[in-house]
Structures are given as C-alpha cells and as structure tokens.
Amino acid sequence: MGEDAESPKINHTFLRDYVTEADVISTVEFNQTGDLLATGDKGGRVVIFQRETEVSLQSVFSSLSALGSRKVNQRRWARQGTLGSTMSTAHKTIKLWKVSERDKRPEGYNLKDEEGRLKDISTITSLQVPVLKPTDLMVEVRPRRVFANGHTYHVNSISVNSDGETYLSADDLRINMWHLGITDRSFNIVDIKPANMEDLTEVITAAEFHPHHCHLFVYSSSKGTLRLCDMRASALCDKHTKLFEEPEDPGNRSFFSEIISSVSDVKFSHSGRYLLTRDYLTAKVWDINMDKGPVETFQVHEYLRSKLCSLYENDCIFDKFECVWNSSDSVIMTGAYNSFFRMFDRETGRGVTLEAWRESSKPRAVLRTRRVYTGGKRRRGDVGVDSLDFTKKILHMAWHPSENIIAIAATNNLYIFQDRVNPETQAQ
Amino acid sequence: DNMFPKGTKRKFSDSGEEAVSSGDQGPAAPSAAARTLSSSYSLQRQSLLDMSLIKLQLCHMLVEPNLCRSVLIANTVRQIQEEMTQDGTWQIMTQALAAAQCPTDRLVATEVLCRQTDPAAQAGQSPKPYSVVGVEEGYHSEEVVMEGDVETDVTMSTLSPVSPQLSSASYLAGPFGMGPCWEEEEEDGECEEEEEEDSEECVSEGEEGDGDHLSADSRTGEQVFGTFEIKHPAPPPDPALEELFSDVDPSYYDLDTVLTGMQSAPKMGPYDLLDSLSSHGPTALSSSSSCRSDLNELDHIMEIIVGS
Numbered sequence: 250m251g252e253d254a255e256s257p258k259i260n261h262t263f264l265r266d267y268v269t270e271a272d273v274i275s276t277v278e279f280n281q282t283g284d285l286l287a288t289g290d291k292g293g294r295v296v297i298f299q300r301e302t303e304v305s306l307q308s309v310f311s312s313l314s315a316l317g318s319r320k321v322n323q324r325r326w327a328r329q330g331t332l333g334s335t336m337s338t339a340h341k342t343i344k345l346w347k348v349s350e351r352d353k354r355p356e357g358y359n360l361k362d363e364e365g366r367l368k369d370i371s372t373i374t375s376l377q378v379p380v381l382k383p384t385d386l387m388v389e390v391r392p393r394r395v396f397a398n399g400h401t402y403h404v405n406s407i408s409v410n411s412d413g414e415t416y417l418s419a420d421d422l423r424i425n426m427w428h429l430g431i432t433d434r435s436f437n438i439v440d441i442k443p444a445n446m447e448d449l450t451e452v453i454t455a456a457e458f459h460p461h462h463c464h465l466f467v468y469s470s471s472k473g474t475l476r477l478c479d480m481r482a483s484a485l486c487d488k489h490t491k492l493f494e495e496p497e498d499p500g501n502r503s504f505f506s507e508i509i510s511s512v513s514d515v516k517f518s519h520s521g522r523y524l525l526t527r528d529y530l531t532a533k534v535w536d537i538n539m540d541k542g543p544v545e546t547f548q549v550h551e552y553l554r555s556k557l558c559s560l561y562e563n564d565c566i567f568d569k570f571e572c573v574w575n576s577s578d579s580v581i582m583t584g585a586y587n588s589f590f591r592m593f594d595r596e597t598g599r600g601v602t603l604e605a606w607r608e609s610s611k612p613r614a615v616l617r618t619r620r621v622y623t624g625g626k627r628r629r630g631d632v633g634v635d636s637l638d639f640t641k642k643i644l645h646m647a648w649h650p651s652e653n654i655i656a657i658a659a660t661n662n663l664y665i666f667q668d669r670v671n672p673e674t675q676a677q
Numbered sequence: 678d679n680m681f682p683k684g685t686k687r688k689f690s691d692s693g694e695e696a697v698s699s700g701d702q703g704p705a706a707p708s709a710a711a712r713t714l715s716s717s718y719s720l721q722r723q724s725l726l727d728m729s730l731i732k733l734q735l736c737h738m739l740v741e742p743n744l745c746r747s748v749l750i751a752n753t754v755r756q757i758q759e760e761m762t763q764d765g766t767w768q769i770m771t772q773a774l775a776a777a778q779c780p781t782d783r784l785v786a787t788e789v790l791c792r793q794t795d796p797a798a799q800a801g802q803s804p805k806p807y808s809v810v811g812v813e814e815g816y817h818s819e820e821v822v823m824e825g826d827v828e829t830d831v832t833m834s835t836l837s838p839v840s841p842q843l844s845s846a847s848y849l850a851g852p853f854g855m856g857p858c859w860e861e862e863e864e865d866g867e868c869e870e871e872e873e874e875d876s877e878e879c880v881s882e883g884e885e886g887d888g889d890h891l892s893a894d895s896r897t898g899e900q901v902f903g904t905f906e907i908k909h910p911a912p913p914p915d916p917a918l919e920e921l922f923s924d925v926d927p928s929y930y931d932l933d934t935v936l937t938g939m940q941s942a943p944k945m946g947p948y949d950l951l952d953s954l955s956s957h958g959p960t961a962l963s964s965s966s967s968c969r970s971d972l973n974e975l976d977h978i979m980e981i982i983v984g985s
Contacts, residue, residue, distance in 0.1 A: 360976050379979045402744060421744045446902040450752055452745045471745050504725060504756055508749045558721075562728060567746045 274658035277647040285348065286647065286656055288663060297348060298663075343396040343407060343418055345429060353381040399425045399435045406456045412463040419456035422449075424468060426480075438486045439468060439478065454569075455515045462521065465490075473510030473528060477537060493524070493535055495542040505557040505566065513569035518578040519650075525581055527572040530554060532583045534595065547593040547600060550585050552623045552634050565639050573648045573655075584643025587632060588659050589619060605643060605657040605664040616666065719766060726757045747902065 276289040286298040357379040362368055402420035409416040409429075417426050417438070424439035439456075443449050452471045459465035464480045476489035497506065509529035516525045524535040526543075530551060533543035549570075553560060560566040565586075572583040584590045588606040593599070602619040622631035645658040653668035729750050736747045761767035 355979060358976055358979070379976075403742070449748055449902055450755075452748050454745060471749055504722075504753055507752055507756070511745070511749060558725070561725075564732075564746075567743070567749070 273660050274645060274663060277645045277656045277658045277663070279647050279649050279656070281650060283649045283651055283654070286665075288656075288658065290661070295346065343399070343404065343427075344392050345394040345396070347391050347393045349391075352383060352385070354384045355379040356382050394429070394432045396427055396432050396435070398433075399427070405454065406468075408457040408466070410458045410463045411461055415463070417456055417458060417466060419453050419468060421452040424453065424456050424466075424486075436484075438466075438480060438484075440485065440487060454512050457515055457517055460517050460519060460521045467515055467517065467524060469512035469515040469526060471511040472507060473512055475512065475515060475524060475526065475535065491537070491540050493540045493542075495533070501554075503557065505561060508561070508566055509557065514571045516572060516574060518574050519576060520578055523578065525572050525574055527570050527583050529566060529568075529570075532572050532581055532591075532593065534581065545595060545598070547581070547591075547598075549583055549591050550621070552621055556634070560639075563639065565642075568642055569644060570642075571645050573646055575648050575653065576651050582646060582648060582655065584646060584657070586639050586642055587621075587637040588641040588643060589621075590643045590646065590657055603666075605659045605662070606641070607662065607664075722757055722761070723770075726754060726761075729754045729757070744902065 273291045274288050275291050278287050284300045288296045357377045400420040402422055404418050404420050406419040415426055415428050417424055422442040425435040426438050427435045454469045454471055456468035467477050469475050475493035477491040478486035479490040512526045512528050514527045526533045532547045534545040535543045570584045579595055580592055582592045588604050589602050592601050603616050604619050620631045622633050647656045653671055655666050657664040732750050
C-alpha cells in the first residue's frame with residue numbers, strides 16, 4: 250500500500266476551529282441529518298453545534314448551548330424530538346437530552362437580573378410577571394430522562410437501535426438494553442463478569458447495534474475479538490452468533506501483543522455489511538460474513554511498533570482511538586498522535602496523514618498531507634518518530650452522514666474540515 | 678529484526694535492544710552469547726514485570742479508574758510469569774527473594790507503595806530508590822538457557838501480597854495468587870501452582886511450593902478489580918424533573934393558558950396562581966420571608982413553564 254502519498258484530488262479546506270471553554274472533548278457525533286454536531290467534554294458539558302442553513306459550500310457550525318452534566322463519555326443521536334434527542338453517558342449514568350429550537354426567551358424575572366444573578370431582595374419593590382420576548386433562534390438541550398443504576402462499571406458505549414425505540418449501553422463487563430421511554434428498567438443482554446473477579450481476563454471495550462437489523466449488535470473485547478450477537482437467539486446473548494478473531498502473527502509476538510490487539514472502537518459500515526475496528530496500531534475492516542480475519546488492514550502508525558515498551562511505560566499504549574466510516578463506506582478515518590489523523594481509501598488502500606493543529610492551519614487553507622519519517626529520503630516537513638508529541642492525541646472524531654465534512658476533536662479544540670473539491674459523497 | 682530465536686522468547690520492542698543474536702554469533706562462543714542475550718532479555722523482562730506490578734498497585738490513583746487497563750496489565754504480568762516459570766527463572770527468583778536476609782530494593786519499592794503505618798515493620802528499613810540491579814545480581818549466575826523445552830517440575834513457591842511485616846519474602850502483590858484459571862493454558866496440566874493465602878501465612882521461611890492447594894487470596898484481586906465497581910447507588914433521578922411534573926396540573930405547562938389566565942384577570946396575583954396548584958395553599962402576606970418564598974415560587978413556576 251502506498252502510504253502517505255499526496256492525493257491531489259482531495260482538497261480539504263480548513264474552516265474554523267472552536268475552542269471549547271473548559272475541558273478536553275471526549276466525544277463527537279453528528280446527528281442523522283448532519284445538521285447538528287454534538288460534543289461532550291470531560292467537564293461534563295454537552296455542546297451542540299448547528300449548521301447554518303445557507304446555500305454555500307462553506308458551512309459553519311456555531312456553538313449554540315452548553316449544558317452541564319457529568320463527564321461525558323459518549324454521545325449518540327436518537328430520532329425523537331423536534332431536532333432530535335441526544336444521549337450522553339457519563340460514568341454510569343445515561344441521559345437523554347431533548348434538543349429543540351426556541352425563538353423566545355423569558356425576561357423579567359423577579360429575583361434574578363438579566364444575567365441571572367440573584368437580586369438583592371430589598372431592591373424589589375414591585376412584582377412582575379416574566380414575559381416571553383422574541384429572540385434569535387436558539388437550539389437548546391434539556392435533560393429529559395436519566396437512565397441510572399443500570400451499570401456498576403463505567404459505560405463505554407451507547408448505541409441507539411435502528412428501531413428508534415431501544416438502545417444499548419455497554420460497560421466493561423455488561424451490556425444492557427433500554428427502551429428510550431423507560432428509565433427504571435433495563436434488560437441485560439451480555440454479562441461477562443466472572444464469578445470470581447480474579448478470573449477476569451477480558452473486558453468489553455465497545456458495542457454497537459447494526460444499522461438496519463434491530464436484533465443484531467456487535468461488541469469488541471480487550472483481547473481483540475468481535476462478537477456478533479443476535480437477540481432473537483436467546484435472551485442473554487452471552488453466546489455469540491459469530492466470533493471474529495484474527496489469528497496471531499507469530500513473528501510479531503511480544504508481551505505487548507495482547508494489549509495492542511485490544512479493540513478500542515468498532516463501527517458498522519453504513520451498509521451494515523462491514524465492521525471497522527481500531528486497535529493500537531491498525532484499523533481493520535471485517536466482512537460480517539467472514540469471521541476468520543479482517544478483509545482489510547490499514548497501518549495507522551506502524552513506526553510505533555518498536556516503541557511499545559516506552560508507550561507502555563507512559564500509558565499511551567492504552568489510548569483508545571475511535572474510527573469512522575465516510576457516508577459511502579469507501580473511506581475510513583482514525584486518529585493518531587501529534588495531532589495527526591489518518592484517512593484510508595479502501596479502494597486503493599492508500600492512506601494520508603493530516604493534521605488538526607491551529608498553528609499550521611488558517612481558515613480556508615488547504616490541508617497538506619503530513620508524513621512521519623521512517624527512513625529513506627527525508628522530505629521537508631517530515632516529522633521524526635521521536636519528535637512526535639504523544640500528548641496531542643486525536644481520539645475522537647465524526648464524519649458527516651452524507652457529506653464530506655469531518656469533525657476532529659483535538660484535546661479541547663474542535664476542528665471541522667470540508668472537502669471542497671468533492672463536498673458531496675460520490676456514489677460508488 | 679527478529680533478534681531472538683523464534684518460538685522461545687518474546688521480543689522486547691525497545692529500551693535497549695542490543696544487536697546480539699545467537700544466530701549472528703559465530704560458533705565460537707555460543708554459550709557466552711546466549712548468556713549475554715539471556716541476561717539482557719531477562720533484565721528487560723524483569724523490568725517490565727516490575728513496571729507492571731507498580732502500575733497495578735497504583736491503578737487506584739489514576740484520575741479515571743480504568744478496568745480495561747488493569748486487566749491488560751494483569752494479563753501481561755501473567756504472561757511474564759508463565760514464561761519465567763517455563764524457563765525456571767521464576768522459581769529461582771522467588772527462592773532468592775525468600776532467602777534474602779534483608780529486603781531488596783525492589784521489595785522496598787513495593788513495600789513503600791503498600792506501606793501501612795506499622796512502625797515494627799518499618800524498623801530498620803529505609804526506603805531506597807527503586808532499582809533493578811540488586812535482585813539481578815542475586816540470580817544472574819543461575820541463568821537457564823532458554824532453548825528448547827525446559828523440563829521443569831513447575832511448582833511455584835508461595836507468593837503473597839505485600840505486607841510490611843513480611844516484605845522480606847513477599848514480592849508480588851495483587852491478583853497473582855494464581856488461581857486455577859491460569860492453568861487452563863498449560864499443556865501439561867500438572868503445574869501445581871501454589872495459591873497464596875493471606876499474608877500471615879507467607880513465606881518468611883522461604884518455603885517452596887509443596888503442592889498444597891491453598892485457596893486463592895481474592896482480597897488483593899478484589900482490591901485491584903473490585904475498585905472499579907461503583908458500589909454506591911446513583912442518586913435518584915433529578916427530583917426537579919420528576920416530582921414537579923407529577924404534582925402540577927399539566928395545563929400549567931401551557932404558557933398560553935397561564936398568560937391568558939393572567940391577562941383576563943389582571944388583579945390575579947401570584948398567590949392566586951399558587952392557590953390553584955394542588956401542592957400549595959393560600960399564603961398570607963404576613964412576613965417578608967413568606968413573601969420572598971412566594972416570589973420564589975412564582976419564579977420557579979415560571980421557570981418550569983418556560984422550561985429554562
């Protein structure tokens with residue numbers, strides 16, 4: 250595979266970046282229509298960005314509102330509500346937020362002033378009824394339901410089902426299924442907790458419902474396996490319908506083999522035919538009809554293989570990178586270090602390295618591809634492996650459901666890129 | 678760059694690989710090369726083991742508890758332990774540690790980590806900087822050549838959780854009481870692995886594994902993996918969302934109703950509105966505190982109604 254080749258046909262434009270006010274972004278997701286983009290951060294805030302509906306290739310996402318909650322691990326969009334509902338999970342609590350538009354706001358509170366500060370009671374001499382005044386169109390996010398007490402371990406995934414009514418939540422040892430309207434009951438569908446915790450050698454790392462078949466879901470494990478489960482087969486899906494596992498490469502065996510095989514993210518393709526997984530060094534595409542191994546393997550940063558001991562020491566080896574499909578399932582994308590992220594064209598097998606770093610990008614600038622120097626002729630702009638900044642990790646990202654717009658979370662920054670040459674995804 | 682013979686040892690990726698391969702050396706000094714290779718590899722492996730154990734012991738100090746990480750580290754330790762068991766170095770190491778008169782640097786390190794305020798245990802032991810060297814010297818001369826199958830009757834000496842009193846013999850803390858689950862992978866199946874008991878029974882006399890099957894000490898296992906379980910139930914759902922909705926007549930959610938009601942009866946003050954709510958009765962304007970609470974109620978109700 251030709252790695253890091255220049256791809257002149259991809260002409261990315263850097264639009265704008267928004268610095269969120271507090272913390273590190275922990276999750277990014279577009280809604281079904283792509284009009285809204287949600288982010289969650291480690292401070293527990295949810296920020297919704299709305300696409301301005303102007304007929305232009307330059308779409309701008311502007312921040313609308315933020316609402317406090319617990320630390321947000323994951324967010325997924327559901328279809329209910331005027332604009333939709335978004336779900337977030339923080340630690341072991343899941344919240345359903347209703348996203349709606351509002352163009353009026355109340356004014357004239359008695360006890361609060363315009364900025365929301367409490368007034369001194371002695372200054373209040375008359376009573377007024379707050380009135381609604383027109384205001385700029387806003388999108389607001391309100392908590393509607395709290396699904397609590399379903400998990401004893403931290404939730405790592407939530408996935409809304411294609412039926413629009415149920416969703417699953419997964420923690421390290423269990424997967425529960427919920428109904429979006431019922432908060433006090435959930436149905437446990439996977440439980441891998443051993444009777445004796447000392448016997449624990451494998452945990453669940455990610456889970457997702459099939460995009461079309463509401464009875465199918467997949468979950469990944471820390472041992473690099475995928476399990477496809479059919480809920481029609483039995484109530485408790487401890488027994489998988491299919492187990493996907495790649496045989497180990499004996500030539501590359503090391504004490505870190507298991508750790509780097511741990512799957513950090515799994516995503517169904519939009520077609521539902523393929524699975525995309527990310528482990529520490531690679532991204533793999535699996536055909537759900539073929540469980541013996543992946544059909545495609547993409548090297549994200551193979552140059553780190555010789556550094557695994559150091560990466561184990563500084564805990565970077567446990568970083569969990571996400572991976573995403575483009576809308577036509579022809580391109581996959583995942584993050585790396587040094588603010589780099591990688592895109593792979595499945596047809597050609599070629600990958601490019603791009604950078605989400607404001608210092609090197611101006612609005613409307615064309616992103617140029619980057620390269621990590623691993624030998625051979627060194628080009629200008631190449632970055633040496635030892636110069637990589639491992640604190641700048643691109644862990645979270647999202648791809649617009651129908652257009653070539655991507656959202657990249659880089660620490661506390663959100664970058665949104667659009668392909669100006671091919672703004673719409675071309676049918677393959 | 679496969680430095681090590683295939684099938685016997687695993688590779689260390691970085692941290693000082695010397696370009697020594699038994700295949701590259703001439704036949705003149707195979708044993709020396711093998712021993713050099715072995716000690717370098719063993720050092721790295723030991724270092725990895727130590728690092729892993731410390732990570733496990735400190736896992737509760739992470740900003741965010743991470744069960745997956747702990748399980749992966751624990752599995753790494755098990756793999757190292759298995760390999761060291763197969764080439765006999767495990768037994769040698771534990772023997773050396775058990776027989777040591779004074780705690781080695783490594784033991785002190787783990788002891789420092791798990792230190793309880795026990796003056797008796799700490800008497801005469803001063804924390805030293807963490808170092809691998811001390812123990813390496815202990816068994817350096819007893820390297821076992823790794824080629825081929827090593828036919829060893831693998832009996833593990835007792836491993837106990839670290840405790841200050843017994844730090845001279847205790848080394849491995851954590852969930853490495855070697856429960857029966859580990860033996861599933863052993864092809865021989867007769868590896869009689871000692872399972873450690875409580876620290877009180879441990880190895881101060883340097884006893885070897887004698888086949889007694891002690892029940893696994895699940896305490897430390899629970900300590901590591903158990904800390905990830907969130908034991909306290911979550912607080913109940915926000916009462917502001919639930920209870921208010923249950924008490925109040927839903928028609929008051931309709932702002933139009935409220936505004937209409939107010940406009941049509943301009944003299945209706947907040948207290949009349951409150952009267953209508955099932956949970957509130959008429960309130961007299963007798964004091965400023967009740968006045969304030971009534972204003973509070975009104976603002977509060979308005980907040981619910983407008984949903985802010």
